[in-house]
Amino acid sequence: MxxxxxxxxxxxxxxxxxxxxxxxxxxxxxxxxxxxxxxxxxxxxxxxxxxxxxxxxxxxxxxxxxxxxxxxxxxxxxxxxxxxxxxxxxxxxxxxxxxxxxxxxxxxxxxxxxxxxxxxxxxxxxxxxxxxxxxxxxxxxxxxxxxxxxxxxxxxxxxxxxxxxxxxxxxxxxxxxxxxxxxxxxxxxxxxxxxxxxxxxxxxxxQKMNLEESKQMMEYLSIKHIDFFVKHYGSFKALSQETERMKHDFEEKLKSEKFVIDVFFKKFFGFSIFGKYK
Missing domain, CATH: 3.90.550.10 (Spore Coat Polysaccharide Biosynthesis Protein SpsA; Chain A)
Structure with missing residues (x-):
């Protein structure tokens, strides 16, 4: 065709x-x-x-x-x-x-x-x-x-x-x-x-993303799309605070084994954290 x-x-x-x-x-x-x-x-x-x-x-x-x-x-x-x-x-x-x-x-x-x-x-x-x-x-x-x-x-x-x-x-x-x-x-x-x-x-x-990998990807996203994130968070300071909040929230919840299982199904931080393809 x-x-x-x-x-x-x-x-x-x-x-x-x-x-x-x-x-x-x-x-x-x-x-x-x-x-x-x-x-x-x-x-x-x-x-x-x-x-x-x-x-x-x-x-x-x-x-x-x-x-x-x-x-x-x-x-x-x-x-x-x-x-x-x-x-x-x-x-x-x-x-x-x-x-x-x-x-x-x-x-x-x-x-x-x-x-x-x-x-x-x-x-x-x-x-x-x-x-x-x-x-x-x-x-x-x-x-x-x-x-x-x-x-x-x-x-x-x-x-x-x-x-x-x-x-x-x-x-x-x-x-x-x-x-x-x-x-x-x-x-x-x-x-x-x-x-x-x-x-x-x-x-x-x-096949889950570990903390170091998630940090690398977040930093890369933040740099590549800084215009996009700053537009929605208002300033570099607000962007930095939001990034730290997300990181802290992620670290705290990863301490819970229950959350590690739950995160797979709910796709916390986006459905690609537990990507099916490698």
């Missing part, structure tokens, strides 16, 4: 056992004008075997292979090859509702100033139920991330901000991406429907 309107990017690193569910949810879409790019980020499992099966099933599936470089690198690699006007990242262990693309394209058609379209979400796997996140606002975004990775944006906007920042090596890559994309304006729309399903799996709990 030439020039699809939507490109779905599925990075995969040793997640072949989940891949069928994610790709089936893509194939089930009621909206036809899409391509799905599977990016094998140096997997050592049978990702290639499964990907080739899906290519034979439908030629809208495409397969790319690269050396392992992490989630940001894999997403960027796939988006570079994408032919679509709109991009939808989808992690290999998650899934989407069959109406997601159709509803999102309808939203973009109604508002040409939209930069991001996302939806309501539910968890599945080890935990089920609604994934309750704060409503979007730039101020809320300055405090925490509330837009999961599987949201729609335009490829031209991805190009304009330089893609996903590969310096976000420990996590929070989605938070940084949305700040880069939205801090200078652009509308955001959340669909009323539940269209994204986020898998809670055992490996997620083994």
């Amino acid at each position: 030439n020039n699809p309107k939507v490109s779905i990017i599925v990075p995969c690193y040793n997640q072949a056992h989940y891949l069928d569910v994610a790709l089936q949810s893509v194939l089930n879409q009621t909206y036809f004008d899409w391509e799905c790019i599977i990016v094998n980020d140096g997997s050592t499992d049978n990702t290639q075997e499964l990907a080739e099966k899906w290519i034979l099933k439908d030629n809208k599936f495409k397969y790319l292979v690269k050396n392992n470089g992490g989630l940001c690198s894999a997403r960027n690699f796939g988006i570079e090859q994408a032919q679509g006007i709109y991009i939808l990242p989808l992690d290999a262990d998650d899934k989407i509702a069959e109406s997601y693309i159709a509803l999102a394209m309808g939203a973009f058609e109604k508002d040409m100033d939209l930069r991001v379209v996302y939806c309501h979400a539910e968890k599945f796997g080890l935990e089920t139920g609604a994934w309750n996140l704060k409503p979007f606002s730039l101020f809320n975004l300055s405090q925490n991330n509330m837009i999961f990775c599987s949201a729609f944006f335009k490829k031209q906007d991805w190009i304009a901000i330089g893609g996903y920042d590969t310096n976000m090596v420990h996590g929070w890559e989605d938070w940084e991406f949305w700040i880069s994309l939205l801090k200078n304006g652009g509308n955001v729309h959340q669909l009323e429907e539940v269209c994204f399903f986020y898998r809670i799996n055992p490996n997620s709990m083994l």
Whole structure:
């Protein structure tokens, strides 16, 4: 298929056992004008075997292979090859509702100033139920991330901000991406429907960001987006105080074993602290 309107990017690193569910949810879409790019980020499992099966099933599936470089690198690699006007990242262990693309394209058609379209979400796997996140606002975004990775944006906007920042090596890559994309304006729309399903799996709990890593990422974010944070906290002093408050709050709560478990499910400081992808 030439020039699809939507490109779905599925990075995969040793997640072949989940891949069928994610790709089936893509194939089930009621909206036809899409391509799905599977990016094998140096997997050592049978990702290639499964990907080739899906290519034979439908030629809208495409397969790319690269050396392992992490989630940001894999997403960027796939988006570079994408032919679509709109991009939808989808992690290999998650899934989407069959109406997601159709509803999102309808939203973009109604508002040409939209930069991001996302939806309501539910968890599945080890935990089920609604994934309750704060409503979007730039101020809320300055405090925490509330837009999961599987949201729609335009490829031209991805190009304009330089893609996903590969310096976000420990996590929070989605938070940084949305700040880069939205801090200078652009509308955001959340669909009323539940269209994204986020898998809670055992490996997620083994890959948490430690205090030193979180400090590094917070310092990097604060420097890169100092204009954004100062705008919402009022001054360098207020920004410093807020950073110290967040750090202290995080350290205190990490002392509680109960919180360490709870933080995984509630995604304190953004859902990437316990990233599923390494």
